[in-house]
Amino acid sequence: MIVVTGATGQLGHLAIKALLKKVPAADIVAAVRNVDKAADLAALGVQVRQADYSQPASWDAALQGADKVLLISSSEIGQRAKQHQAVIDAAKRAGVKLLAYTSVLHADTSPLGLAAEHKETEAALRASGVPFVLLRHGWYTENYTMGIPGALAHGAVYGCAGDGRISSATRADYAEADVAVLTADNQAGKIYELAGDTAYTLSELAAEISRQSGKCIGYVNLPEAEYKNVLIKAGLPEPVAALLSDSDTGVSKGGLFDDSYQLSKLIGRPTMPLATAVKAAL
Template sequence: MKFAITGATGQLGELVIQALLKEIDTKNIIALVRNPNKAESLKNQGIEIRLFDYDQPETLVTALVGVDKLLLISANEIGRRTPQHKAVIDAAVTAKVPYVAYTSLLNADKSALGLAQEHRETEQLIRQSGLEFTFLRNNWYNENYLANVKHTAETGTLYGSAQNGKISSASRLDYAEAAAKVLSSKGHENKTYELAGSSHFTLTDLASYIALASGKTVQYQNLSPENHTLALLNAGLPKELVEVIVDADVQTVNGAMYSESKDLEHLIGRKTTDIQDQIKNLF
């Protein structure tokens, strides 16, 4: 049985492949990549590399020939995801791939997050395709909150606009292990998994975790969405990214990042990675 992973050189894709290698033989894994030059480390592990560019539909069908299970990791170009995903789904149908797993978004069918619409559209395209599927509805990654931890410790202030909204995030590795488990085992056909962390935190909690790990005083400063937007723009972040960050915080207030689902815990057979432990490891 052949397993193909899109975005195989991306952060999630590489982790999925490493998790899959613990379950299945190297020769059964196909890395689908936009730039084969970035896949040398995978190639050196004996993994087959195939060119797979969402914007070059002629590459897609050929790359999917002989694939039994496809993991479609959602594309990263917000606003262009639906047509890109449609090209992959159409190619999978043409190539007679029987099954696709798709990394969607927590509660995609009802989430108020701006990012949710393209996930809803993709899920609908997959349902309409006739392919067997599994929807892996991933919540936010812990890593989304870790990039500026050291800077936050130095300045003493964590800024956001999430008030005391609860966040049930998990590590990228947790989601990767879940995807590998679903691909390499049976009984997941036509199921939807709501994947979220075993525990939750607020941004006030996050500030306290950074303070504890760094030995410095760190406090959370809640901003209005408008002031948060201005602060991020003034810090030099691109407008599109700022919109995603602020929208995520605003919807956190309304519960979009919180879930009591234990689907992720059950799939990986353990509690998810605690963000506090990841923060400790940064110092």
């Protein structure tokens, strides 16, 4: 039995769909905060169990009978390490044979501020005694393509990444790779640095949007504090704006670049090119 946490989230939902191609639906558990939102998964025969990252007591029932768990990191910045610890503790009590955790690319050396909670979770896994594998994700291409409407409206892509290169991949690519590891044998103790096959700068992203849209879109590189204020003015909550601006600065230091091709090797095909992702977004 394989349990996927945060199964109604964007990555979790894709992971379930990828699992269904390899595992009988009855052997898959979707652990979700709101059971009603998982009706489509239940209709496919997936077991749906209620579990909330902020309710530690909910995880014992959610992980009952689990052989493997895909622990998708919580989205609640500042609460993640504590929330992940609750799942790890429950996995230990349940005798889980493998816990796969979606960490961040090069977590141990990453200049990104968001890496701190991932490093804390990785340390908790090592201390737990639960067999685990680390799925260190790079950036999601969607983090940038979702900003294309704004770029078209303002005639520019804004950021503070300088000439830093981003080896991003789509959520679907990452989900497929996660499932490849989860359904393979002898994975305990392994660390995967997962990233897209090709890297790009934000200037190159702007140029690709220009090429496909027919509009002149430039890249405006700002100081981190100024870019954070731009994001807040665009309607993002302060913590999210802070995370994104800090991450862009991390990009400028090489924090989201990787050329090991581990992701495409796992999925047996190239990752989605930026041009294809931009076309889909447009």
